[in-house]
Amino acid sequence: MITIQATLGHRPVTIHCPQPGDIDPFADAPPLDALQPTEYGLDVESTWMGGAGPWSPGWRCRTVQLAPTDDVAWVFRMDDPDQRDLVRSILTAPGNTFASHTKIDPHAVWVELGADIADRTIDTHVLAIMAAPDDTKGQAKLKPVAAGYDMPELGASQAELEEGVFDRLYREAHPEIGRRAVKAAVRDSHGFNTVPVTDETFLRYAGLDALTARRLVPMLAATSQAPAHVLETEAWLTGEAIRLERRGCLVDLERLEEIAAGAQVVEEAAAEVVREHAGLNTTQNVKLVQWFGEHGADWSNHPTTDKGAPSLAGDKAKLLLGYPLDDTGRLVAEAYIKHAAISDKLKRTTEVRAAMDPAGFVHPTLYTVGTVTSRMAAAGPNMQNFSKKDPRMRSMFVFRPRYAGLTADFAQIELLVVAALAGERTMINTILEGGDLHQLTADMLDITRQQAKTVNFRIVYGGQGKGLADSLGLPEAEGNRIVREYWIKYPAIAALNEAMMRENGVRLISGRYVPTGTYANGGAKVKANLNYLIQGSAREVLVGAWRRFAIECRRRGLDAQVWFPVHDELVIECAEGIVQEVAALISECMTFDFYGVPVEADADLLLDPEGRWRWSTGDEAKSWAEQRAA
DNA sequence: TGCCCTTGCGCG
DNA sequence: AAAGCGCGCAAGGGCA
Numbered sequence: 001m002i003t004i005q006a007t008l009g010h011r012p013v014t015i016h017c018p019q020p021g022d023i024d025p026f027a028d029a030p031p032l033d034a035l036q037p038t039e040y041g042l043d044v045e046s047t048w049m050g051g052a053g054p055w056s057p058g059w060r061c062r063t064v065q066l067a068p069t070d071d072v073a074w075v076f077r078m079d080d081p082d083q084r085d086l087v088r089s090i091l092t093a094p095g096n097t098f099a100s101h102t103k104i105d106p107h108a109v110w111v112e113l114g115a116d117i118a119d120r121t122i123d124t125h126v127l128a129i130m131a132a133p134d135d136t137k138g139q140a141k142l143k144p145v146a147a148g149y150d151m152p153e154l155g156a157s158q159a160e161l162e163e164g165v166f167d168r169l170y171r172e173a174h175p176e177i178g179r180r181a182v183k184a185a186v187r188d189s190h191g192f193n194t195v196p197v198t199d200e201t202f203l204r205y206a207g208l209d210a211l212t213a214r215r216l217v218p219m220l221a222a223t224s225q226a227p228a229h230v231l232e233t234e235a236w237l238t239g240e241a242i243r244l245e246r247r248g249c250l251v252d253l254e255r256l257e258e259i260a261a262g263a264q265v266v267e268e269a270a271a272e273v274v275r276e277h278a279g280l281n282t283t284q285n286v287k288l289v290q291w292f293g294e295h296g297a298d299w300s301n302h303p304t305t306d307k308g309a310p311s312l313a314g315d316k317a318k319l320l321l322g323y324p325l326d327d328t329g330r331l332v333a334e335a336y337i338k339h340a341a342i343s344d345k346l347k348r349t350t351e352v353r354a355a356m357d358p359a360g361f362v363h364p365t366l367y368t369v370g371t372v373t374s375r376m377a378a379a380g381p382n383m384q385n386f387s388k389k390d391p392r393m394r395s396m397f398v399f400r401p402r403y404a405g406l407t408a409d410f411a412q413i414e415l416l417v418v419a420a421l422a423g424e425r426t427m428i429n430t431i432l433e434g435g436d437l438h439q440l441t442a443d444m445l446d447i448t449r450q451q452a453k454t455v456n457f458r459i460v461y462g463g464q465g466k467g468l469a470d471s472l473g474l475p476e477a478e479g480n481r482i483v484r485e486y487w488i489k490y491p492a493i494a495a496l497n498e499a500m501m502r503e504n505g506v507r508l509i510s511g512r513y514v515p516t517g518t519y520a521n522g523g524a525k526v527k528a529n530l531n532y533l534i535q536g537s538a539r540e541v542l543v544g545a546w547r548r549f550a551i552e553c554r555r556r557g558l559d560a561q562v563w564f565p566v567h568d569e570l571v572i573e574c575a576e577g578i579v580q581e582v583a584a585l586i587s588e589c590m591t592f593d594f595y596g597v598p599v600e601a602d603a604d605l606l607l608d609p610e611g612r613w614r615w616s617t618g619d620e621a622k623s624w625a626e627q628r629a630a
Numbered sequence: 631t632g633c634c635c636t637t638g639c640g641c642g
Numbered sequence: 643a644a645a646g647c648g649c650g651c652a653a654g655g656g657c658a
């Protein structure tokens with residue numbers, strides 16, 4: 001047994017590190033009683049993870065750390081069968097809960113030990129965001145949070161491990177690098193793969209991590225002003241996210257390679273032309289725009305990027321051909337257009353291939369509180385920003401054998417949310433009569449329906465009027481009139497906006513308070529309150545529907561679960577035989593009264609014309625259904 | 631060479 | 643098509 005004395009939060013702690021032979025499976029009293037319900041801090045150390053995380057080939061979990069109290073941690077070696085058995089019995093005992101700062105830990109113990117703790121995991125990362133909602137960018141990471149709660153030793157021990165031990169290990173293994181700098185990722189991957197599991201710096205860091213997670217739970221819960229039911233809902237959502245990530249998304253590798261190969265051929269030809277004639281890579285966007293400008297491109301009426309530069313993304317590259325380009329310019333433009341059409345395919349297929357596990361699944365992360373507004377975010381790959389323009393992109397994912405897929409999305413959820421929360425009678429009456437909100441705005445402001453759509457979206461997303469005239473191609477005075485008129489015709493929304501602008505944050509429908517940022521609007525700093533309220537509340541509406549669906553599936557014993565959420569849409573995977581029942585159920589769960597406004601959603605079966613269940617958009621699913629009927 | 635920031639682009 | 647808000651990812655480019 002290696003025993004390490006350390007401090008955390010300036011208090012002494014003890015870290016027990018049993019060695020093979022130290023844990024006696026026949027002992028009367030094991031060092032930890034699995035059946036005594038305990039709130040553990042949990043952390044694992046593993047070999048460096050490839051693109052598929054714990055599902056990467058060759059990945060190994062080296063240690064599992066458990067902190068049963070605020071002052072004692074155990075670091076268990078997974079190369080010792082007796083320690084594995086003890087840890088497994090603790091993890092699987094129903095009364096135990098586990099606080100950890102990343103969903104990698106529950107995944108790791110699932111892959112390594114087959115222990116399912118999804119429903120008993122307390123995610124301190126989520127708690128940290130609840131405690132400091134405006135700090136989603138970086139500050140919610142474990143080390144800064146620990147430092148903020150007076151536990152600086154964790155960050156210090158990590159630095160000692162990586163910059164000391166790992167650096168030395170790398171230099172010993174690669175004497176040829178001399179005194180050259182070592183890239184942090186290379187150094188750390190080598191370190192985590194090779195550090196002896198008896199190294200005291202490693203063991204101290206490992207133990208402190210589990211202790212920190214355990215101590216943070218009451219601290220963060222106390223700091224958080226979130227109502228208890230919000231914390232309860234988020235804890236449930238954490239469990240759902242763990243199961244969702246664990247199941248993963250199955251890739252149709254044949255389809256992926258087909259898309260990638262086609263794109264590769266186009267890219268190589270295009271890149272050669274661009275390099276030969278412009279001396280640039282196809283990825284050098286900024287410089288290419290400048291180059292096209294020097295070869296006759298006329299940007300005066302060209303769509304722009306967020307920063308105001310001419311944009312050449314996707315179809316917008318085609319506009320180049322309408323400009324008085326010289327011969328070289330035209331040649332490069334034609335090549336660049338081909339590149340623009342396939343660059344996304346190349347990027348995404350490469351990303352998916354790298355994230356795939358040996359069984360063909362990717363395991364994207366779902367950040368359940370991923371943004372300041374609490375909207376969810378995703379990564380590895382980001383399933384929430386797959387192209388819709390080419391339906392083949394989404395359809396590189398298929399549902400598991402004997403499973404069906406379907407997708408259900410809310411119709412116009414943001415507009416409904418703002419109408420309901422403001423209590424805007426004309427809008428609500430129009431909705432109740434089955435009318436069209438864009439046409440209503442058009443009639444009230446004496447503009448076209450297309451223009452009204454633009455105006456409605458500007459309000460929903462917090463637009464202030466600047467640029468409206470430009471975007472509609474109208475004189476500035478007319479743009480100003482429309483904006484003024486909008487607030488007069490929709491007095492309830494105007495009143496809500498006014499009231500909110502006086503606050504420094506917004507209270508979402510759950511009661512959760514979100515501090516508000518500001519954004520620049522021509523020089524002026526404008527609060528994004530209304531946008532935050534709508535975006536955050538729409539997220540809560542989706543989570544509510546998700547939860548009703550999960551509860552009802554459990555009650556009826558249906559093998560169905562959310563495959564991935566996409567902001568206003570739930571993609572569902574279910575056993576093939578029950579797809580009709582599940583389609584009816586998800587529609588039912590997403591159809592309800594929201595403060596006097598009817599919210600609804602339709603479900604579309606994701607069955608392609610060949611009879612294969614694969615991901616796509618609702619529109620594509622509808623076209624598939626027609627093709628199958630024909 | 632490695633690190634950090636900015637830019638551009640996909641989605642809702 | 644984008645305006646406007648919210649993200650993740652890849653690449654470029656400046657700086658040490």
